[in-house]
Amino acid sequence: MVEHRVDQGLAGLDDPARGQERLATLVSGMREARRYGEIVRMAELAREMASVLELLMQDEAHGPAEVEGVLAEAKGRFLTDPSWPDRLIAATDLLCSRSAE
Secondary structure: OHHHHHHHHHOOOOOHHHHHHHHHHHHHHHHHHHHOOOHHHHHHHHHHHHHHHHHHOOOOOOOOHHHHHHHHHHHOOHHHOOOHHHHHHHHHHHHHHHHOO
């Protein structure tokens, strides 16, 4: 079911402005999920964010390694690392600050 929602969320992201809007929505949702302790939801959003970033950066090398690394952890054992949610929020803050430049 998550994959279906991700596919729907990625439709039409060939326009960078739409991709940036989608990232902003995902970051907002991630912060809300963190506020309510919804770690699994954070991982779902992180996986979708990684997909959006991949589409947006097709012509570029990669995004910031620290962001990519934390997002990649959403596919693994994120529940066993109590520091992951805070590191994920820090990574999204870094991503937001770099996109504002």
